[in-house]
Each structure stands twice: as structure tokens, then as C-alpha cells.
Amino acid sequence: MAKVVFRPSGKTIECEVGDNLLEVARRADVFIEAPCNGSKSCGKCKVKLLTGEVNQEVSSHLTDEDKANGYILACCTTIIGDIEVLTNSSLDMAMRGMKVEGGDKAKDKALFDKAVEIAENHNIKLENNIKKTCITLDEPTLDDNISDVDRLERHISMNFGKQMTYDIEVLKVIPKAFRKNNFEITITYREFDDRLEIIDVEPGNTESELYGLAIDIGTTSVVVCLVNMITNEVVEKGASGNGQLQFGADVINRIVYAIKKNNIEKAKAAVVDDTLNMLINELVKESGVKRNNIVSVVASGNTTMSTLFLGIFPDYLRLEPFIPPFFKSPKLNAKEVGLDINPSAGVYLSPNVASYVGGDITSGVLASGIWANEENVLFIDLGTNGEIVFGNQDFMMSCACSAGPAFEGGGISCGMRASAGAVDSVDIDPDTLVPKLNTIDGEPAIGICGSGIIDLICEMLKKKVIDRRGKIHRDLDNERIRFDENDIGEYVLAFAKDNEHLTEDLFITEVDIDNFIRTKGAIYSGAATLVESLGMDFDCVDKVYIAGGIGNHLNIENSVFIGLLPDIDREKFQYIGNSSLIGSYLTLLSDEAKAKLEEIGEVMTYVELSVYPTYMDEFISCCFLPHTNIDAFPSVKAILEG
Structure with a gap:
């Protein structure tokens, strides 16, 4: 056996001689950046050996200066005895650190309000079937000695005219809840035409305490909003790096990790336990909301993230003909998924369209209002997976391009x-x-x-x-x-x-720049190909919606200059925020929005770029600043040649 100490965290773990250092770090829950998932191709898992000796494979990713200063690559290192290593703690905290901030910030509120306005202008009401009501039951006597559940069922039948359904988690709380306040209780339920589905039973009157979670499960970042479902207010908002970052920067590496050595449950735990539940704990602590009063969840993520969130075998997503295990998820509750809230809370996943166009995009399209727009809208989600939608109220075409994690800082030296x-x-x-x-x-x-x-x-x-x-x-x-x-x-x-x-x-290398050029090239070529597939060009685009976390700080002029975005009228560009999160928020609060979301998923057409005849030529042309065809960027040409 050997002992490994990670600095500066001080985390210590025992392992077998011959174990790989990157794998040992993962077992110790120590984050080491490894965009390639330990395939020895990226050189980003650099750590400093402080004490001890290791076996280290030769790698071109380490310079002579790196070696002289004691740096090693975790994926290329075999442990042969006790060691201490220093990891990059600042980037660790930056990638995985959590931040909880008030949900009433002006910019966020404006974006949420805009989405609500779009929905309401098209007759989508912010109403749902989750309700909370205080009732008083007849107390039992020797003459009226039916069971607690029958007593509640009788009251609902007599006063609501409906049947009652419930699960064992509700049954567990009923006996004490009934008697704590002399059979005055508050029931939380989903109301259907023929029944009430009981979610929770609480003693006394707690009608004002009804909350839900709107979630964006991004490949790199995860964002959670705690929402008051009575006032529709975003009470708290929290963000964190996705705990799955330790398994690779992109969805392909996550899939490869998950299918090896039965790692699916580890991949699921990384996003559910290490990310979402940690964020939920922070939100509950900051807000004072009781976790049992969180009774509904809507989560949106790409198809791979949704699949791993449920712990489902993901490999066929990446293998031709690229078949997802599901478009719509089954009926779920929090206990089944593993979320640390009311165990009977419903959990809904936004529907997927294809292997590489997921619920984050259907949710984003819902929030953006493309489905109701008469103009031609180009929707670009700048994230680890570059997803693009082009359309209006009559049609919607979608595609995905392998942008990689560079937009969120992954795969870049610093x-x-x-x-x-x-x-x-x-x-x-x-x-x-x-x-x-x-x-x-x-x-x-x-x-x-x-x-x-x-x-x-x-x-x-x-x-x-x-x-x-x-x-x-x-x-x-x-x-x-x-x-x-x-x-x-x-x-x-x-x-x-x-x-x-x-x-x-703090620096950038030519390799970093080359990686980013390919990333921006994937986005531009994907958009150009999608528009071209309809016999149009960028002159036919009336609006460009930019979604994703990068948009908060995005400079449109500079983005055009490097060839990420088309050189068209800048007034056409509009940042719409984290549209995946906003769509989750709308769906959480509105059954009609949920119905529209599912309709969007059904009508959207997917274009597979990998088999589209002109895509690869366009991509190669885009791997230049701004493009090999400088005439496609007249404003940039004027500056570079002026």
C-alpha cells in the first residue's frame, strides 16, 4: 500500500502500488483537470510532485522547465510509494466552486420576466396543477376508528369529489402529522381531473410554503434556481462546476468513462450528489426554506447529461446511428433520482430531440420564443456542445457541432x-x-x-x-x-x-489559440450549414439569439472579428441569458408551457452535420481568423487591410 497526500487541501488516501495518480485523485475527490479523460492527449493534468518518487511515462506535454520544477502529468504517473502532490487549487475552486446569489438581481430578473412576457403574450398561463391546502379532519373516536389514510381519503372524496393516490413516503409522515396539531394539516398535491396525487402532509397551516427547483445541467456548469411557486419569485440562485468535470471536459469522454468498469453510478453521483445536492444544501441554508417544501423539479440538459443524470447506459449516443435511450423521460420522483428534497417531489426532464440536441435546447427555444416568431431567428447556444436552431413559427431546424469546452475555459492552459x-x-x-x-x-x-x-x-x-x-x-x-x-x-x-x-x-499558447479557432469554427460552420440547408444565407437571418453563460460577458464586435459570429448588422444580435434555465423556470410554473415544450421537441427537425456534404469544407474554411474567405467578413477586412 502507498499513501498519497494532496496539497493544499490535505486530502489523504491509501492506494495500491501501481495505481494511476489521476484515478487515485478521483477516488479522493480531488479535482485535477483532465479534458481528455486520462487518454494522455491533452497535457492538462499537470501537478507538482512535492515529496516521494513515481514512475512517469515520457510525454511531449511536459517541457524541460516543467520537469526541472517537479511537474508531472497525473494520467501518466504510476504510484510506487508514499507521495505528496500539489494541485492547482485556485482553478479547482473556480471550476467546481459554488456560488449562491440572490435571485432578484436586475439582469437575471429582466431575462426571466422577458420569457414570461413572451409566454403570456401567446396565451400561455403561469398556472400548474401543484397546490397546497389547509384542511381539518374529523378526529378519530371509538365509533369512528378508520385508518389515518382512509380518514384523509374520505375527506378528499367528500370535499373535492375525487379519488386520492399517494406513495409510501407520504404514508410515513401521516400518523405524526395528523396528531401534532389536532388533525389540522396542510396537504400538498397534484390535481388531476379524476384524482389528487398527494405529495406531502404537514401539521398545521403551511399554505404559503411551496417551492420548486429550475435546473440547467450543463456539461461544464450547473445552475439551480429555488423558486417560490406561489409568487413565482426566484428566491435564490446557485451555480457550480459540474462534478463530472473530473471525468473529461466533453460528453464523449464522459460517456467513455461511464461505460468502463461500471462507472455509470459514479458519473451519476458526481452530478446528483456532488453537484446538485451540494447546491441544494447551500440554497436551503441561505433561504431558510425547508427542503420538504421543495415539491417540484424541472431540469434541462443535453442528451448525455440527462442520460447520466438518470444513471442510464449512454454508449449508443456516440455510436452511429446515434440513438438516445429516450427522448421523453419516464415519470420520476426525487427519491428515485436521489435529490435531497421532498422524496415525493416530481422530477421532470425537458425532452431531447437527438443524441446531440437535448433538453437544454428545447428548453432554450421555449424561453426564446422562436416558436411564436414571424421572423427568421438563429439561436446559438455557446457551450461545450454547440447547439444551433434556425427557424420561426412555421419551422425549426437544429444541429449540433462539437465545439468542445473552450467557451467555458476547458482545454485552455489557464x-x-x-x-x-x-x-x-x-x-x-x-x-x-x-x-x-x-x-x-x-x-x-x-x-x-x-x-x-x-x-x-x-x-x-x-x-x-x-x-x-x-x-x-x-x-x-x-x-x-x-x-x-x-x-x-x-x-x-x-x-x-x-x-x-x-x-x-497566466498565459495563452499557440496550441490554445488553435483549439479555440477550431471551437469558433465549429459554431460558425454549423450555423452556416444549417442556414444553407434551407437554401438561405446569413442575409436571410432577422435575429440572432445568443444563449449560454458566455453571453453575460460576450463582446459581439470581437466575436465577429475572429469569425465566431456572422458579419451582419449588429442590431440583430441579442443575448438571452441561460435560456435552458429560463425554460426550466417556465416549465416549472406552467403546465401549458410544459405542453408547448413537448410540442417543440416533437416538431424540431435535426440535421446531422457529419453526413452533410458541405459541412467539413465549411469547417476547414472557418479554421482561420476570421475565415479563409475574408470577403464574408467585410468589416474585419476593412480593419485588417486598412
Whole structure:
């Protein structure tokens, strides 16, 4: 046996000699970034060996300087004895750290209110069949000695004219609840035409306490809103990195991990126990809401996230002909899923469309109102999986492109999701090449998020640090420009020697830039192909809706400049927020919205880009700044050639 100590957390675990360090870290619940899921292809699982010795495979991802400073790659390391290793704790906290913030912030509220307005303008009422009512039962006597359940059933039959159904979790609380307040109780129930389905029974009058959860299960980030279902107010909002990040940055690596060594339950636990329940605990603590009063959940995620959320075998999602295990999920309750709320709470998953267009998109389309729009709308969800919808009230076409995690900081040397300390905008001085960095919440810079990467690449192109291929000019003489022994160029945003909060320099490499160019190319080529499939071009697009967490900080002008978005009238672009979360919110509060959501899932047509004749040619053309066809970007051409 060997002992591994992880610093700075101090977590310690015993393992077998010969175990892989990355796998040991996962067992210890220590986050080490591994976008490739330990396939030894990305070089991001770098940690520092503090004490002890290991067996280390040769890897081109470690420089001579890295080796001299004691750095190793966790996926290439075999444990042979007791060791201590140092992980990047700041990025760990940034990727997985939780943040709970009030749900009444102006920007969030405006986005939620806009979605509600769209729904109500098209006769979708914010009403649902979950209700809460205080009743008083006849107390039992020797002459009236029927069972507790029969007593409640009799009252409902006489006063509601309906049958009653319930589960064992309700039965467990009934005896004490009846007697605590002399048979005055509050029942929470779903009302149907022929029956009341009892969710909970509480002593006394608790009619005002009725809550639900609206959830977005993103590949990189998870967001949960605690909603007062009586007032429709978002009481608290919390966000966290998806606990599955430790198993890979994208859905393919998550699937590969889940099907090996019976890891499906581990993948499920990472998102349910380590992410959602942790967020729920924080929301309950901050709000003072009793978890038993959380009686309904609507969750939206891509098809892989929904599948792993339920612990279902996912492998056929990635294998041609790409068949999901379900489009609509079965009827679920919180206990079955494992959520730490009222065990009888209903859990609803937004319906999927295809293997790579999931409930996050149907939910987003519901929130955006494309289904009711007379104009041609291009909907782009900028996330780990780039999903795109083009349509109006008469048709909706969808596609997915493998964007990868770069928009949320994954797979980038110093990348992180958009949280405190992330660089979200950059301006480079043309003479000194010194960058001016803006960070989220004004915290010291510890990494760079997607919007910051867009700004940085745009600035590097404008200020002639890189060429249109994304390569750093070799003739620049500046301390912020350097090259490793493999002649891979780097640009330094912040030096560790000048910033005590950094353990390493904050930088971007040519490899990072190349990865991001492919990411932005996937989005642009997917959108272009989808529009072209209908015999149209970008001139036919009346509105462009940008969804996803990156949009909070996205600079449209810079996004066009690098070729992420089409060069059309900037007035057509509109950020609509986390549309997956907003759609979940609407569905939580409205049965009619739920019906519309399911209709959207049924009518949306999916285009498989991998078999579309012109897609690959378009993608290759997009792997340039902004595009090999510069004439498609006249405003950029004027600047670059001016």
C-alpha cells in the first residue's frame, strides 16, 4: 500500500502500488483537470510532485522547465510509494466552486420576466396543477376508528369529489402529522381531473410554503434556481462546476468513462450528489426554506447529461446511428433520482430531440420564443456542445457541432469557467503589448474564461501579435512573448513573480489559440450549414439569439472579428441569458408551457452535420481568423487591410 497526500487541501488516501495518480485523485475527490479523460492527449493534468518518487511515462506535454520544477502529468504517473502532490487549487475552486446569489438581481430578473412576457403574450398561463391546502379532519373516536389514510381519503372524496393516490413516503409522515396539531394539516398535491396525487402532509397551516427547483445541467456548469411557486419569485440562485468535470471536459469522454468498469453510478453521483445536492444544501441554508417544501423539479440538459443524470447506459449516443435511450423521460420522483428534497417531489426532464440536441435546447427555444416568431431567428447556444436552431413559427431546424469546452475555459492552459477571478475582457497596448485585464467581480486574475479568450485572440490579431492562422509572430522582441523547446509560442497575460495570488504565469499558447479557432469554427460552420440547408444565407437571418453563460460577458464586435459570429448588422444580435434555465423556470410554473415544450421537441427537425456534404469544407474554411474567405467578413477586412 502507498499513501498519497494532496496539497493544499490535505486530502489523504491509501492506494495500491501501481495505481494511476489521476484515478487515485478521483477516488479522493480531488479535482485535477483532465479534458481528455486520462487518454494522455491533452497535457492538462499537470501537478507538482512535492515529496516521494513515481514512475512517469515520457510525454511531449511536459517541457524541460516543467520537469526541472517537479511537474508531472497525473494520467501518466504510476504510484510506487508514499507521495505528496500539489494541485492547482485556485482553478479547482473556480471550476467546481459554488456560488449562491440572490435571485432578484436586475439582469437575471429582466431575462426571466422577458420569457414570461413572451409566454403570456401567446396565451400561455403561469398556472400548474401543484397546490397546497389547509384542511381539518374529523378526529378519530371509538365509533369512528378508520385508518389515518382512509380518514384523509374520505375527506378528499367528500370535499373535492375525487379519488386520492399517494406513495409510501407520504404514508410515513401521516400518523405524526395528523396528531401534532389536532388533525389540522396542510396537504400538498397534484390535481388531476379524476384524482389528487398527494405529495406531502404537514401539521398545521403551511399554505404559503411551496417551492420548486429550475435546473440547467450543463456539461461544464450547473445552475439551480429555488423558486417560490406561489409568487413565482426566484428566491435564490446557485451555480457550480459540474462534478463530472473530473471525468473529461466533453460528453464523449464522459460517456467513455461511464461505460468502463461500471462507472455509470459514479458519473451519476458526481452530478446528483456532488453537484446538485451540494447546491441544494447551500440554497436551503441561505433561504431558510425547508427542503420538504421543495415539491417540484424541472431540469434541462443535453442528451448525455440527462442520460447520466438518470444513471442510464449512454454508449449508443456516440455510436452511429446515434440513438438516445429516450427522448421523453419516464415519470420520476426525487427519491428515485436521489435529490435531497421532498422524496415525493416530481422530477421532470425537458425532452431531447437527438443524441446531440437535448433538453437544454428545447428548453432554450421555449424561453426564446422562436416558436411564436414571424421572423427568421438563429439561436446559438455557446457551450461545450454547440447547439444551433434556425427557424420561426412555421419551422425549426437544429444541429449540433462539437465545439468542445473552450467557451467555458476547458482545454485552455489557464482557462476557467466564468466565475470570480476569471479574465473576461482584455485590451492590449499596441506599443508595449502589456494587457489591461478585467476580471469578474474585480477579483485578482486566476484564469481566463471564454469571453476573455475571444477578446484576447481578437486583440492579439489586431495588435499583430498573431497572424490569421493564430501563430505568434517570431520577430517580436518582448518579455511577454516566449517559445518553448518545441517552438510553441506563448503570450503572458500576468507573471507569477508580480502577482502573489498566482503560482504560475497566466498565459495563452499557440496550441490554445488553435483549439479555440477550431471551437469558433465549429459554431460558425454549423450555423452556416444549417442556414444553407434551407437554401438561405446569413442575409436571410432577422435575429440572432445568443444563449449560454458566455453571453453575460460576450463582446459581439470581437466575436465577429475572429469569425465566431456572422458579419451582419449588429442590431440583430441579442443575448438571452441561460435560456435552458429560463425554460426550466417556465416549465416549472406552467403546465401549458410544459405542453408547448413537448410540442417543440416533437416538431424540431435535426440535421446531422457529419453526413452533410458541405459541412467539413465549411469547417476547414472557418479554421482561420476570421475565415479563409475574408470577403464574408467585410468589416474585419476593412480593419485588417486598412
